[in-house]
């Protein structure tokens with residue numbers, strides 16, 4: 727399999743509302759984590775950090791220019807690989823212990839990390855066998871209802887257990903924008919991880935269904951409309967209830 731170039735490992739796509747999608751095109755879509763950057767007046771926000779196979783902040787200047795709040799939507803390996811590059815990482819209290827000691831079993835790297843994830847491998851010296859996620863130096867636990875304030879923008883933490891026990895979504899009411907993590911995206915959802923819970927999953931989706939969603943930025947795959955999100959949730963719940 728070909729190796730990628732570190733200088734081109736990350737791709738940036740500016741979207742509306744001063745939100746930028748950062749991702750790793752060498753990773754296949756199902757495994758490719760969306761890293762979200764939000765520009766705020768006083769500080770920026772970054773949600774999720776990718777695989778960590780190539781130093782993220784070294785390669786993406788957008789993440790080093792200004793004061794920035796770093797938030798992990800949850801602690802699966804594809805989302806937290808570069809979390810340790812930030813001084814402090816926020817995560818829901820229910821997964822703070824995993825972020826503090828992010829071993830390959832609990833982060834699912836042991837289950838998923840192999841050649842099948844990639845179209846292009848990360849540059850040397852990366853090897854699957856040497857993959858270890860460093861813990862961030864400081865971890866700030868989040869709870870449902872906490873607010874992340876960027877000065878002119880406010881994101882409310884919504885605890886969305888189900889995919890994993892400490893999953894969170896971030897809700898900006900003013901723009902009706904949801905940064906959802908892995909609880910909902912426009913692709914095959916994972917409901918059978920070792921710490922997934924189907925009843926929690928259903929309750930989290932029912933809660934998100936009540937929001938006046940306009941746009942949803944998920945943990946994987948392209949962003950989609952609130953209307954499409956409601957349809958995805960309704961289809962999931964219909965299967966669950968059947």
Ligand SMILES: [Zn+2]
Nearest residue numbers: 800802889908
């Ligand atoms: Zn996940």
Ligand SMILES: [Zn+2]
Nearest residue numbers: 802804908945
């Ligand atoms: Zn994921």
